Amino acid sequence: MFLSPFVLANRASVALGRSRARLALFVARGEIVLLAWPIASAMLGECVMGLVDTKLVGGLGAAALGGVGVAGSLLNLSYVTLLGLMRGVKVCTAYAVGRGQPDHGVRYAQVGAALGALGGLLCVLLLAQAQPLFEAVHINADLIPHARAFLSARAYGLPATFAMTALIEHRQGIGDVRAPMLVGLVGNLVNGALAYALIYGAAGLPALGVSGAGYATSLVELLQLATLGLLLWRTARKDRAAAVLTGQQGSALSWRLAMRELLTVGLPTSMHFCLETTAFVAFTAILGSLGDAEVAAHQIAGSINRLAYLMGASIGEAACIMVGRSLGAQRLDVADQAVGTAVRVAGFFMVTCGIALTVFGRPIAALFSDDPEVIRLVSHLLRIAAVWQVVDAFNIVMRAALRGAKDVRAPALIGITILWTCVPTAVYVLGKRMGMGVIGGWYGFLLGTSLSGICFSWRWYRGSWRRRFAPG
Secondary structure (H helix, E strand, O other), X not given: OOOOHHHHHHXXXXXXXXXXXXXXXXXXXXXXXXXXXXXXXXXXXXXXXXXHHHHHHHHHOHHHHHHHHHHHHHHHXXXXXXXXHHHHHHHHHHHHHHHOOHHHHHHHHHHHHHHHHHHHHHHHHHHOOHHHHHHHOOOOOOOHHHHHHHHHHHHOOHHHHHHHHHHHHHHHHOOOOHHHHHHHHHHHXXXXXXXXXXHHOOOOOOOOOHHHHHHHHHHHHHHHHHHHHHHHHHHHHHHHHHHHHHOOOOOOOOHHHHHHHHHHHHXXXXXXXXXXXXXXXXXXXXXXXXXXXXXXXXXXXXXXXXHHHHHHHHHHHHHHHHHHHHHHOOOHHXXXXXXHHHHXXXXXHHHHHHHHHHHHHHHHHHHHOOOHHHHHHHHXXXXXXXXXXXXXXXXXXXXXXXXXXXXXXXXXXXXXXXXXXXXXXXXXXXXXXXXXXXXXXXXXXXXXXXXXXXXXXXXXXXXXXXXXXXXX
């Protein structure tokens, strides 16, 4: 059959277009993965630092371990709240990179570090008044001295902790995800050795007990802050030199404007993270009245599920960076492509994890407990988690993508409302009143995640924020 040159040329053009689309998708997937795995490693490092402290303090006895656990819960709430605020640094920096103004990203980092240090000082003042809180919630009296000792030592490093978080968010916003990972890895190694020495009195250092763990972490995070501060200084010098060479010096971003932009993104995100965490605390408090096996199964299954969540969350953060960079360059089409790619990558990873949890749920549970009832509950919860993982792929990516688009107020309100409606309610109604226990409570997690994923997806593709970036 004879084909005219015009038909052949048209088919060649279509084939070339498809090849370019496949290549673009391949590149986007590669960029998502290259951004995500160091972020996941850094998140895992943060978890490991806490686990190392817990393991080392365990040698001092149950009261010391329990006291550090109580103190850790308070610190985690403050950390999550300030982390939400610092997320604004990443988003604003990614926009600055997309606009071709990396020097503005440096300003966001500086303002974020100042806000972080101020927030850390505020946390120090609040945690100093923790005694009435311990008594109000009827914490065992044996735990309180250890909790106060750890908090007092750890408080010295909180301003550095939150300032460091701002600098990490800046590095990720400019696409440098490996430097924070390496700084965190070295910090973990130093923390482990120093904490052991200060807790038990090794290497000529005094034996400070639980306070030693707090002092070690505070010192290590101060050193990490200094390292990241040096990297920020070098980045600022490099950006200034590049601007001079290219003749593209722009107007400097004022501290006031940078702070307003950061707070616009960070405050709603901070509220979202804080109230989300308190919903989980409420869930655990209600669950605590249902028996030891229920609580143990929840802790074990939650810890296993969290490992898979770390990779999903890191893919979401990678999507946030790519969305901010794309929208900073006024390329909504590229942002849509990045989100679609991130959903596919996260979905593949989460489906794989879900299959593993379904097939190997009981053997995994047996690694953590020899109690038949706990093993039964954990294996059941991991089957729920298998479905939850798939749904959460959409939820995580879409929530992070909306943050990257600076659409944070409505998603925060949606997320908080859904979570508080589904999670504590499910464990109370299904778990306690209807006798389903922790399994009923986990159905609340599944329902809440599903509803959030649907709402966030609709918001991404139909939200009013898209008008700011629509062509023409």
